[in-house]
Amino acid sequence: MADNLMDKIVSLCKRRGFVFQSSEIYGGLANTWDYGPYGVELKNNVKRAWWKSVVYERDDIFGTDAAILMHPKVWEASGHVKSFFDLKSDCKSCKKRFKAADLKDKKKCPECGGELTEARPFNLLFKTHQGPVEEGSLIYLRPETAQGMFANFLNILDSKHPKLPFGLAQIGKAFRNEITAGNFTFRTREFEQMEIEYFVEPSRADKTLEEWIEYRFNWYINLGIKKENLRKRPHTKDELAHYAKACTDIEYKFPFGWSELEGIANRTDFDLRQHAESSGKELKYFDDAKKEKFYPYIIEPSGGVDRSVLAFLVDAYYEEKVKDDLRVVLKLHKDLSPVKVAVLPLLRNRAEIVELAKRIAQDLKKYFITVYDDTGAIGKLYRRQDEVGTLYCVTVDVKSLEDKQVTVRDRDTMLQERVNIDRLREHLEDKLK
Ligand code: GAP
Numbered sequence: 001m002a003d004n005l006m007d008k009i010v011s012l013c014k015r016r017g018f019v020f021q022s023s024e025i026y027g028g029l030a031n032t033w034d035y036g037p038y039g040v041e042l043k044n045n046v047k048r049a050w051w052k053s054v055v056y057e058r059d060d061i062f063g064t065d066a067a068i069l070m071h072p073k074v075w076e077a078s079g080h081v082k083s084f085f086d087l088k089s090d091c092k093s094c095k096k097r098f099k100a101a102d103l104k105d106k107k108k109c110p111e112c113g114g115e116l117t118e119a120r121p122f123n124l125l126f127k128t129h130q131g132p133v134e135e136g137s138l139i140y141l142r143p144e145t146a147q148g149m150f151a152n153f154l155n156i157l158d159s160k161h162p163k164l165p166f167g168l169a170q171i172g173k174a175f176r177n178e179i180t181a182g183n184f185t186f187r188t189r190e191f192e193q194m195e196i197e198y199f200v201e202p203s204r205a206d207k208t209l210e211e212w213i214e215y216r217f218n219w220y221i222n223l224g225i226k227k228e229n230l231r232k233r234p235h236t237k238d239e240l241a242h243y244a245k246a247c248t249d250i251e252y253k254f255p256f257g258w259s260e261l262e263g264i265a266n267r268t269d270f271d272l273r274q275h276a277e278s279s280g281k282e283l284k285y286f287d288d289a290k291k292e293k294f295y296p297y298i299i300e301p302s303g304g305v306d307r308s309v310l311a312f313l314v315d316a317y318y319e320e321k322v323k324d325d326l327r328v329v330l331k332l333h334k335d336l337s338p339v340k341v342a343v344l345p346l347l348r349n350r351a352e353i354v355e356l357a358k359r360i361a362q363d364l365k366k367y368f369i370t371v372y373d374d375t376g377a378i379g380k381l382y383r384r385q386d387e388v389g390t391l392y393c394v395t396v397d398v399k400s401l402e403d404k405q406v407t408v409r410d411r412d413t414m415l416q417e418r419v420n421i422d423r424l425r426e427h428l429e430d431k432l433k
Contacts, residue, residue, distance in 0.1 A: 005255040009313055010184055012328065016388050018042065018313070019185060031181035031188050038388050039309070041338035041369065043192075046308050047171050049335050050194045053219050054169050061167040061196065062160060066148025068173060074147050075125065075140050077278035078271065083242040084143060085121040088179045092117060099179040126175045126189075141175035146300065148172075149197040150271045153283050164285060164296055165208065167198035171305065183256050185306040192305035197298050199285065202269070205297035206246075209266045213248050216262060216301045220250065220308075224333035225315050229253040235263075243270040250303075252311040261311055262303035269295035312336055316389060322414070330389030331412055334432055339390040340368040341428060344381045346397040348374040357396040360406065360421065364394075367425055368432065386411060392428060 013019040018039035022032035035043055055063045075081050087100035093114025100119040109116055126141040142148070149168040156168060171194045181187045200208045213232060220230055235247040247265035251258045272295045276283040284293040316332045334340070343361035345353045354374060361372035371390070373381050378395065385393050395407040395416075405418045408427065419427045 005314070005317070006184065008328075009255075009310075009317060012317075012330075012387060013039065013184075013313070016384075018388075031178075032190065033185050033188065033306075038338040042312070042332070042336060043305060043309050045336045045338070046312065047192075047194065047305060049223060050219070050303070050308075051169070051171065054167075054196055060162075060165060061169050061198070062156060062162070064149055064152060064156075064168050064170045065172065066145065066152060066170060068142050068175075069130065069139055070142060070147060070151065072139050073278055074151060074275075075143075077274040078147050078150075079242050079274065080125055080140075080143060081123075084124050086124060086179050087119040088122040089119045090117045091115070097179055102180060122177075122179055124176045124178065126177050142173075143176045144174050144302070145170045145172045145193050145195045146197060146302065147271070149195070150275055150283075150298075153199075153272060153275075154281060157285070164287070165198060165200040165204065167196050169194075169196045171195075183254070183259075185310050186254065186256075186259065188306065191307075193302060194305055194308075195300065195302045197267075197300055199296040199298055202294070202297045205266050205268070205299060208299045209246060209248075209264065212299050212301050213250075213264050216264060216303070217250055220252075220261070220311070223312065223336060224331075225252070225311060229311075229315060230261075231258065233258075241265065243267050252307075252314075254311070254314060259307075261307050262301060264299070264301045267298040267300050269297055271298060272296070327383070327386060329386040329411065332389040334391055337389040337391050338369070339371050339385070339388060340432055341370040341392045341394060342381070342385045342390045343370060343372050343394045343396065344378060344385075345374050346378055346395055350398070352401055353396050353398065356400060360394065360396065360424065364425065364428070368428060382409070392431065394424065 016038060017036035020034045020036055021028040022034050023029045055061050089098050089100050089103060091109035091112060091114045094109060094112040096109065096111050107116065125143055128139060128141060129137045130139045131137050149170055156162065172192065173190060174193050175190050178187055178189050181189055198208065198212065217230065217232060221227060229252055231251050233249045233251050240247055244265040245268050247263050249260045250262045252261045272283040285296050286293050312332060316330045318329050318331055320327045320329065341364055343357050345357040347353050358372055361370055364370040382393060391411050393409040400406050404421050406421055406424065407416045408419050409416045
């Protein structure tokens with residue numbers, strides 16, 4: 001059933017235009033995905049909801065957008081060149097490569113039973129070259145957005161003059177040459193992160209870590225994720241990243257098992273110290289009241305955009321029996337639904353009905369993400385809107401021409417009410433508040 005659910009999600013994503021296989025016309029590029037018309041809306045809504053919650057609704061966090069390409073010394077100082085490794089093992093027969101941790105002490109190749117090589121370290125950094133000459137031009141695609149924020153620490157101090165505690169937030173692409181990717185968009189080599197670097201006095205770090213774990217956990221719940229599908233999992237000492245003193249993952253119960261959505265880590269002063277030493281710049285904070293300089297600690301809530309999108313999709317997926325039909329519906333939170341309103345003419349061969357429906361849709365487009373659709377019978381149109389999670393369907397029928405009313409159908413309850421056309425915008429605004 002669980003795998004079956006993943007298959008259904010993947011199939012709905014393709015069928016309705018959420019997610020497509022990248023380069024599909026060439027046979028696809030393994031584990032690389034493109035977001036289609038509804039997918040990009042959903043993804044943007046997730047990012048917007050995150051930005052609103054961590055930047056707009058607080059006064060202690062500033063947004064940033066650092067470049068993907070950075071000076072290669074950044075990745076030496078951060079420890080990624082030396083320590084960003086996974087152990088890999090190759091099959092001597094079929095040549096498949098495996099992440100040692102996934103083999104769980106298996107001695108033979110899980111695919112063909114062949115002999116495996118000793119586990120060897122494999123660096124996950126993507127390498128490329130900058131400029132027309134390859135020699136001496138090695139740079140990396142960033143494996144996390146975090147370092148762009150550490151590298152801008154001084155710029156923020158000098159331009160915003162913030163007082164501790166304060167943070168930086170960034171959303172952007174990251175790249176890791178994962179040994180094994182998979183589970184649809186869950187683990188890919190190119191993905192997007194939503195990260196906060198929150199600078200605090202070292203003595204407050206433990207408490208701040210706990211506060212952020214709660215804050216971020218509640219963000220998912222407030223956007224509709226069911227409580228029973230979300231949990232916090234503190235890392236054991238041996239799983240901690242090279243920079244972290246403590247970390248708790250927020251995990252979602254995906255059809256393929258409990259898996260990480262976001263990690264909230266205490267990175268201590270590791271990064272600022274490393275960059276200070278490597279760049280020769282002083283990256284300390286000056287406390288005006290105490291007249292002392294020190295390295296703040298960093299609490300880092302770091303989530304994946306693609307993983308969140310996948311979790312929201314899985315959590316919102318429902319199959320319901322309606323009379324003799326199976327209704328597939330995405331009950332996405334109203335802030336996340338790609339489309340808020342669909343305007344549908346009941347009879348597409350009646351010019352006056354079509355004209356009125358188009359006029360209503362055009363008017364609503366100024367206020368809500370609205371689509372107009374007349375490419376099928378009404379039952380089919382409802383089904384299509386349910387599958388993409390459209391919140392309200394406005395139907396224009398013969399009676400609308402006389403009584404100037406339309407039917408508004410609620411996605412979740414399927415209840416329908418008649419609403420005056422000249423009150424429609426207000427009516428929908430109230431519902432979507
Ligand atoms: N700056 C800290 C950091 O990057 P991480 O736990 O390695 O920490 C943070 O990554 C988040 O980025 C993860 O919780 C996950 O949501 C997302 N992520 C990491 N690797 C990913 C991958 N290969 N594919 C998709 N998302 C990934």
